[in-house]
Amino acid sequence: MQVGDILRKKAARVATVRMNETVAIAAQLMRSGNISALVVNDVVRTEGNTAVGMFTERDVVRAIAEHGAAGANMRVSHFISVQQLVSCSSRDPLEHVRHLMNRHHIRHVPVIDDYSLIGVISIRDIAAAFDEQAMATREAIPA
Numbered sequence: 234m235q236v237g238d239i240l241r242k243k244a245a246r247v248a249t250v251r252m253n254e255t256v257a258i259a260a261q262l263m264r265s266g267n268i269s270a271l272v273v274n275d276v277v278r279t280e281g282n283t284a285v286g287m288f289t290e291r292d293v294v295r296a297i298a299e300h301g302a303a304g305a306n307m308r309v310s311h312f313i314s315v316q317q318l319v320s321c322s323s324r325d326p327l328e329h330v331r332h333l334m335n336r337h338h339i340r341h342v343p344v345i346d347d348y349s350l351i352g353v354i355s356i357r358d359i360a361a362a363f364d365e366q367a368m369a370t371r372e373a374i375p376a
Contacts, residue, residue, distance in 0.1 A: 341356075
């Protein structure tokens with residue numbers, strides 16, 4: 234099974250936040266969308282919107298834990314690592330993405346095809362896909 238198989242079942246909209254927005258704005262976006270992560274975009278004049286990282290509920294907690302109430306007014310860019318964006322393509326096998334998540338200790342990975350952000354895959358998406366696959370296999374085996 235590939236990442237694209239999961240994306241076809243999910244909503245097409247990808248929730249994003251600009252890196253110069255505040256933690257409070259990002260938290261409000263996550264709350265209103267009932268999601269736990271946002272793709273962080275940087276507006277670059279030569280390349281348009283460029284995905285540079287992920288901002289998650291963990292980052293909100295870290296901002297408040299480290300800076301108190303002032304953390305809510307800090308920029309998203311302060312809490313993401315922009316050195317190396319961990320991403321995948323829609324053609325990647327789920328096993329590969331699960332390995333990336335385990336190696337980098339992350340739960341959400343942006344899906345980028347031909348330099349365009351097309352979705353986000355989560356560890357929950359992968360677990361559900363493996364569960365469905367296991368159920369289908371179990372049902373196919375005669376008793």
